[in-house]
Amino acid sequence: MTVLALASVLDIRAAEPLQTSLMALRGQAVTLDASQVERLGGLCLQVLVSAQRTWAxxxxxxxxxPDSAAFSEQWTAFGAAPLAEALGEPA
Known part of the structure; x- marks a missing residue:
């Protein structure tokens, strides 16, 4: 399994590089390491949800x-589906 460490700031500038990194790994099992994420923007959230659907x-x-507290809190603040559910993980 490939591990992709997410940037600490996932803002609008990080969306395209994140999408590019994810698509380079398409077809492989991937674990996202969000342990260093301090800020999650809406566009990167959309990239991650889209990636989940693509992988599924x-x-x-x-x-x-793992994920950081900031990542989890900001994911939830957007009103997105619970993180584990959105990434297809068992609750």
């Missing part, structure tokens, strides 16, 4: 471990 459609695993 491809029959691949996309998981999150």
């Amino acid at each position: 459609a491809d029959g691949q695993s996309l998981t999150l471990a």
Whole structure:
């Protein structure tokens, strides 16, 4: 399984590089390391949700471990589906 460490600031400037990094790993099982994330912007949240759907459609695993408190709080503040559910993880 490949681990992709997410940037500490996932703002609008990070969206395209994040998408590029994820698509380079398409077809592989991937674990997202969000332990250093301090800020999560809406566009990067959309990239991550889209990636989850892409990985699910491809029959691949996309998981999150570990994540920072800031990442979890900001994910929830957007009103997004619970993190584990959005990434297809068991509750």
